[in-house]
Amino acid sequence: MLLFILGLIIFFGAHFFSALARGPRGAMISKIGEGPYKGLYSLISLAGFVLIIFGWRGADASVLYSTPLWMRHVTYLLxxxxxxxxxxxxLPAGKIANAVKHPMLAGVKVWAFAHLLVNGEVRSVMLFGAFLAFAVIDRIAVKRREAPVRAAGPVMNDVIAIAVGGVAYVAVALYLHRYIAGIALF
Known part of the structure; x- marks a missing residue:
């Protein structure tokens, strides 16, 4: 359990530093340069991610809650x-990106929430809860920074996003999930 928690702290610590500590982050970029900062940020995040993966098997799998079987279908849709x-x-901005303003953070929130609907063991609640909390907090921070929103492009950009997202979803659901999470969905 220690590796798992340490991985969460390192992974999300790097992400929170980058998202919320804008002054110290800027000072570090000024001191070492943007490329080295991104490299360091990536290495720290990767180290945390690796610890999460290795710590997963030893993390507490006690069940906190269970949901009805039909909830899986809600999760698949989300x-x-x-x-x-x-x-x-x-991808190039379309109406979807313009409507949600920060589609990456929105996607992470939806993904984490969907997984919390069907994964009620302690380690899953910790993992997906941390992703959900980070995405919510980062979205609030971005809103306070008043980051510019990209102008909406043609509807074809949305068609491409739906197609790419759909193909990636099918690949993960039918094949890759068993390798990513150790659980075959179908």
Missing amino acids: VLVAFILLAAAY
Whole structure:
């Protein structure tokens, strides 16, 4: 359990520092440069992520709550929406990205919430709860910074985001989830 918790602290500590400690972050970038800062941030995040993965098996799997079987279908639908939002975040802006303003954070929130609906063991609540809390807090921080929103592009950008998100969702749901999370969905 210690590795798992340490991984969460390191991973989200790096993310919270980057998102919320704008003054110290800026000072560090000024001191070492943007490229080295991004490299350091990536290495720390990766170290935390690796610790989360290795600590997962030893983390507390006691069940806090269980949900009805049909809730899986709600989760599947929400995760599809999350994949589309994540695709919209990294493709040219369309109406989806413009409507939600920060599709990556919205996608993470939807993904984490969906997983909390069906994963009631302690380690899952800690993991997905941490992702949800981070995305909510980061969204509030971004809103306070008044970051500019990209102008909406043509509707074709949304069609592409839906297609890319849908294909990624199908790949994860039918094949990759068993390797990512150790659980085959179908």
